[in-house]
Amino acid sequence: MPQIEFEYQFNYRPLFVETRSQKLLTPPLPVIEVALTYKTVVTTDFALIDSGSTFSVFTREIADELGIEVLQGRVQRLSTLGGSLLAYGHGIEIEIAPNLRYQTEVLFTEYPVPRNLLGHNGFLDQVAVALRSKYGLIYLNPEN
């Protein structure tokens, strides 16, 4: 069995969610704060590591902040439990830690969404991930 060493460790964090009766935090989830760079503009936001997601998806508002013309990207229709939505692919730089930064394509949604996702394309194809939900720990290592 191959063994992998991980360079980075993060703690799980909660996200917001709203039910009919209340606003609350979710139990801690594999969420990290990432820096996104397009040309010289940088911003940061939380993103949920989601192995069930084919794509890495960020809210359209981040693209607007970075100066990206969202609708000019590669169009992709997505299906979610909340319905389907359109998203557009653009090349950006993602930074997670000092030696963990890379250029990739992520999708930006057509409309604002309350959370960002790190899925297979744009994250899991770049970073080895181990999750220990019992202890709320995320381990990351750049894939070679």
Add this chain to the structure above:
Amino acid sequence: MSQTTVEEIYTAVQRLPSKERMRLSELLKREREPELQSDEAQTDASQPRALDQIPPTREAEMQWLLDHPDFWDQHRGEHVALWGNEMIAVGKTRKEVVNVARQRGIKFPFVQYLPVHEHEWYLGMSNQPAIEP
């Protein structure tokens, strides 16, 4: 008019429970951070990394949102920028509220979109390419 001295404040702080002292320490640190960021920007031409300029947790911001449920209802469909226990700006776009924060020296505020509809929260429960008809 009597003036409160630093020593008097320090004595009063020492009487606080440890949880409150930690909270005060966090507030003072947050207050100083924009100043420190500004100093860095002036002295370091190579620009500090974004992730070095954010707090290790965003617990204070999250607590603020939990403590203000009415605020959510008043600002559905809008974005709110927070820094520590302070609401910095609320507006129609993320860019707008981030710009307000940056004008105040806060480079990377915590920004939360407050959805109009509950189902918008479910993005992430499943996210696959849709099968085109």
